[in-house]
Amino acid sequence: MSNISIAQFHKVFFEESLEGLDAMESALLALDEGGDAELVHSIFRAAHSIKGGSATFGFPDMAALTHEAESLLDQVRDGRRAIDKSIVELMLRTVDCLRGMFDRAQAGQPLADAVSEGLKQELAAAVGHAVPAAAAKAVAKPAASGGWIIQFRPHAGMLAGGNEPLRLLRELAALGQLVVEAQLDRVPALDALDPTECHLGWRIELTGAVTREAIAGVFEWVEDECELSIEPLVAVAPPPAPTVEAVAAPAGAGGAAGTTRANAASSNDSGSVRVGIDKIDGLIDLVGELVITQAMLDQFREDFDPSRLAMLQHGLAQLARHTRSLQESVMGIRMLPIGSVFNRFPRLVRDLSQKLGKQVKLELVGEGTELDKTVLEKIGDPLVHLVRNAIDHGLEVPEKRRASGKGDVGTLRLEAFHRGGSIVVEIVDDGAGLNRDAIIAKALQKGLIKSGEGISDEEVGELIFQPGFSTAAVTTDLSGRGVGMDVVRRNVVDLGGSVAIKSRPGNGTTFTITLPLTLAIIDGLRAAVGEECYIVPLVSIVESVQLSADAVRSVTGGGELFRFRGEYRPIVRLHQQFGVEHARQKIEEGLVIVVEADGSQVGLLVDELIGQQQAVVKSLEANYRRVEGISGATILADGSVALIVDVAGLIRLQSRRKAA
Amino acid sequence: MAKILAVDDSASMRGMVAFTLRSAGYEVAEAENGQLALDTASSSKFDLVLADVNMPVMDGISMVRELRTRAEYKGVPILMLTTESNTDKKMEGKAAGATGWLVKPFDPEQLLATVKRVLG
């Protein structure tokens, strides 16, 4: 059996432990604000799980550290010690240290380092004992005599509790030679007997070189459920050399217990999703429905009678409905609550505000809002940046807040919610708002604008997203880490989303991130361009318009503009952009789809619209190569391929062309 | 072959236990807390129950106490999966009706040896 490799459970162990650490951290922070017994309990449970798992899965250094942490938490849980800031602090550092250990474990590196060793000592000191040396195993003493007399009388309830005297006697028999004498004196008359209770007793003579500990070990589980005495056999001549029959060692357990620790360092990280049972059950139900519908439709294969057309239509409609639900449910498997990302902020906000001498109250709203796993993984960094930015630049120090008639404590709200087919995440602070003058001055200095005259508030907000605006010079190491808001925007746009900013001078700033529900499927309009077919994502579409030739105006440099809702927008001829032949050249013969991304609008010229459809996105990059202005491809019902237009990418291309 | 119910909120621990036992030919059902274990134990009778102590929703001790009130689980071995620091928990578990315990950490060999010992 030693070929069972424990290493295969490492990945699951890492995942659940990291989740446990997140939970521990949140609970510790909540405790910081005065928590209750249930919080302490949940912290204890997380530490306890990690300790048990790390010991089982072969990470003794981690087990040793969590053991100390658990002991300290145990004292808190029992009320032997009051929770105070120093304990919370110590535990938070332990959480960080354990995260580091998990990183190293995943990389196959040694887990312990100076930090973890130091922390272990600190925890042990707090618990009130020195770190014990590795427990010395009691050396098995040889038997003091040639045997033992064991008196064993179970309590009446022992059988119901699952401890079977038969098993205990068999285990004793494996230790040496047995003479068993049953004691029946307490067995009631048949009519009075409760046959599930035990009224028997035994006197057992065990001969052989057996230690008392070995015998006590057999009875370990029933100490509290029986009367037991173990006395050396007397009146026997001094034992001869251990007899052969006494050697009968317990079978099994013979193989070396050397744990086979496979090197998990190079495990490919294909990622996994933990799915709630309810979601799986929902899927199973749907598949069941689908099978029923299929069986119903199957009847038409053999004999189709036109009179049953209505039934066929009904069946097809049902099939369409179930397919759609199934698709939604399968997509739902990839959806995870944004709470897992929000969870890191209490700690971040606490540390950061302390460092900056600001008082910040963090509000998290809509933590249960679900996002595609891929989006979720990539949205963390932009959010961290925006939160840092809000605390660093948005919220004021208490004196300044007081001077503007606000309370000492600033509020930072992170809120996630659904809007249409999108997820919106807002980062709202009640700080000073954007400093218009400072931003214009900075933009002038960086050469991003030529003059500060007549710049709207909206444009000021846009300036901070310009590449080259945020540099180390304006951004402290806290919020910036050398990364600008342009990177935040690019990251969000890469996810198919957008970022907008709204400043309320003196009252705060709101950043709004809009993200697609999923990356795997988009709703789009199918448009014909020559003999090709393109999908334009529905979320980006503002309107489709038919233009007359005189509505378009050519500008120097070859560009074309059209007037839409009172403003001029550039036209992107898709056939030109993608080199498609036989497309309609005249604007008035085609159709212009007005699309929007990142607050800019352009018109896409296509031949005509074919219709709306859902497109399952296939990566072009993975199957071919990256193409500018194209975000992916999809396969149409007739088997042909259509390319999906990357609206944000096209707009970026367009503005670059304009700038050139 | 005997049917075993493995109850633990830790997926890795539960996975290891279930995998080890299945490899040895046992039929294994899994539950991630005491409440779910009770539900599972209602729909099918098990020859052995292995239960973690600390679990959300319903802990192992409460689960054992409830299970022992059912006639069909009279005499069925129930082992607590516990850690050495929890001597009190061992006794609390026993008082609730557990048969015995298996101390974490344990490796697959120790697990199988104990299961064989209990199931005979």
Added chain:
Amino acid sequence: MGSKNKSDTPKGEVRVGMPADFRIGEVTDLHRQLRDALDGSAIVLDGGAVERVDTAALQLLVAFQHEARKRERALSWTAASAPLQDAAGQLGLAQILALPAKPA
């Protein structure tokens, strides 16, 4: 088992068969059967089918044995399986139960 040979044949021979799984979960049922069996003048125990047996079951047989002797019923075994023999031997009850020497 034992559906027609109950109190309607008070002086006759009663046969009691033991189940394959003769353990604590089954003893309450067998307890009733054995008490009913005492109505017969002669009781024949059949333990040939027993595959699994525990202390609760053997204790029940001990109590029954005792009661049967007290009431002067003729008690005999037609069969006792190897697992039954083994368990009785391990618990020191083989002689008291007067099991047949070898599995029948």
